[in-house]
Amino acid sequence: xxxxxxxxxxxxxxxGGATGYAVWSGGPGAAVSEPRDGSRTDLSEPGRLxxxxxxxxxxxxxxxxCERFYAAAGTGVCLTVTPGAVPGTHALILDRxxxxxxxxxxxxxxxxxxxxxxxxxxxxxxxxTGDSYNENGFSTWTxxxxxxxxxxxxxMEEIPLIKDGRRYHSADVNYWGVTFASxxxxxxxxxxxxxxxxxxxxxxxxxxxxxxxENAECPSLSPDGAVLVYxxxxxxxxxxxxxxxxxxxxxxxxxxxxxxxxxxxWLDPRTxxxxxxGDIWAVPADGTGAPRLLMKDASSPAMT
Numbered sequence: 001x002x003x004x005x006x007x008x009x010x011x012x013x014x015x016g017g018a019t020g021y022a023v024w025s026g027g028p029g030a031a032v033s034e035p036r037d038g039s040r041t042d043l044s045e046p047g048r049l050x051x052x053x054x055x056x057x058x059x060x061x062x063x064x065x066c067e068r069f070y071a072a073a074g075t076g077v078c079l080t081v082t083p084g085a086v087p088g089t090h091a092l093i094l095d096r097x098x099x100x101x102x103x104x105x106x107x108x109x110x111x112x113x114x115x116x117x118x119x120x121x122x123x124x125x126x127x128x129t130g131d132s133y134n135e136n137g138f139s140t141w142t143x144x145x146x147x148x149x150x151x152x153x154x155x156m157e158e159i160p161l162i163k164d165g166r167r168y169h170s171a172d173v174n175y176w177g178v179t180f181a182s183x184x185x186x187x188x189x190x191x192x193x194x195x196x197x198x199x200x201x202x203x204x205x206x207x208x209x210x211x212x213x214e215n216a217e218c219p220s221l222s223p224d225g226a227v228l229v230y231x232x233x234x235x236x237x238x239x240x241x242x243x244x245x246x247x248x249x250x251x252x253x254x255x256x257x258x259x260x261x262x263x264x265x266w267l268d269p270r271t272x273x274x275x276x277x278g279d280i281w282a283v284p285a286d287g288t289g290a291p292r293l294l295m296k297d298a299s300s301p302a303m304t
Contacts, residue, residue, distance in 0.1 A: 043304050044074035044096040049267070051298035054278055060298070064098050067110035069300040070265075073119030075147065076302075079110035079126075091124050093147065104152055108141055112218065112263050113300070116180035120148050121187075121204070123178035142175040142189065144204070159202065161191065162210035170194065177218035177263050178202075181225050188212075188219040188228060199230065199244075216244070218263035220272065222285065229254070229264045229272050229285055241274065243285050252287040265301050267294070275299045 041050070041062050050059055050071055057065045059078075066078035076094035089110065093102040108126025115122050122145040129139075141155040156175050161168045170193045178189045187202045191211070199216035202209040217239070219230040226246055231239035238259035243252045254272070264272040266285075273282045273294055280295040295301070 041098050042074075042096055043071045043076050043094070043098065045304055048304040049295075050302045050304065051280055051295055052300040054297050054299050059098070059300075062098055064094070066092075066300070068113040068124070069302065070113040070115050071302045071304055072115040072117055073304075075115050075119030075122070077113045077115055077122045077124065079106075079113055079124055081110065089126060091122070091143070091145070093122065093145070102147075104143070104145060104154075106141070106143060106154060111140065112142075112177050114178055114180065114263070115302075116184050117182045117223070118184055120184045121146060121180050123180070123187075125176040125178070139172075140174045140176045142178060144178065144187075146204075160208045161200070162208065163198075164211070168193075168211075175200075179219050179221045179228075179263075181221060182223075188221060190217045190219065190230075197233070199228070213244075216242070220264045220266065223266055223269050227285060229266075231260055231262070231264075241272070241283070243287065254283050254285065254287055255289050256281065256283045256291045258291075262299075265303065267301075267303055273301045273303075275301070 052066055052069050053060050059069050064078060067081055068079040070077055074096035078092040078094060080090050080092060082088040089106045089108055091104040091106055092100050095101050106126055108128040111127055112125035125140050125142045128141050143154045144156060145152045157173050172193050174192045175189050178187050180187045185204045189200055191198050191200050197215060197217050198211045199213050199219060200209040200211050215232055216230040219228045221228055228244045229241060232242045234240050239261055241254040241256050241260050241264060243254060258276060260274050260276055262275040264274040267273045267282050270285055271282050272285050273280055278297060279293060280298045280301050281291050282294045283291045
């Protein structure tokens with residue numbers, strides 16, 4: 001379906017609530033350069049934690065400025081915005097040295113970004129406005145890019161959706177928060193429709209998605225592919241992180257009881273990390289332990 005462009009008013013409103021993300025004001029190619037000490041970040045180096053500095057917008061240790069950032073297996077994605085009456089938004093594809101190797105033009109305010117464990121598949125979510133079916137005027141566009149084939153789906157809302165065993169059709173379907181499995185084919189995401197949100201499992205090759213359960217947003221798949229961590233809306237209105245065992249379907253609330261409006265990432269096979277109150281926190285993914293401060297004044301955590 002055809003949708004309207006992002007308006008300046010919506011840009012100002014959404015940017016004001018986008019966890020302090022700064023707007024990039026450089027020209028094409030200006031987002032990526034070497035750090036001052038001449039060293040280079042290597043995205044293929046395992047066990048390296050990368051974060052975005054909330055004050056400068058830079059990926060720490062580099063001079064790469066992003067609104068949202070993620071990296072895995074030597075591939076990075078950096079969502080940038082250039083100002084104007086209609087802001088220009090791009091997904092920059094980065095190689096292991098943080099050098100821009102491709103850019104994809106998208107529309108909207110950056111919200112989420114992910115790279116598959118192999119580095120092949122990339123996804124992003126942006127806020128947009130102008131959808132006539134959306135009562136508050138805002139919705140999301142979520143794209144998927146295959147770095148191996150070059151195939152790009154800028155907005156995946158037309159992917160066939162199976163709900164309650166039948167093909168589901170509705171004009172208000174929105175997707176966000178994709179996370180990929182290690183096979184570069186299976187993925188999970190959030191879909192919203194009729195005022196409800198659902199966790200879906202997708203098949204990239206078959207280009208199909210099916211609903212798994214209600215009230216689960218921004219999933220993040222564990223390194224072994226066995227557990228999903230997502231935020232769940234609680235009766236009081238706040239989001240709380242939960243873990244879902246994909247084999248037993250057992251759902252466990254995590255020890256972080258504060259409101260967390262972020263897509264968690266995995267620090268290690270047993271721990272997730274997430275942005276909260278302008279900092280990065282970590283908590284065990286099995287419901288035990290307690291939250292701990294991981295890094296101050298940071299967002300968009302990614303473990304290479």
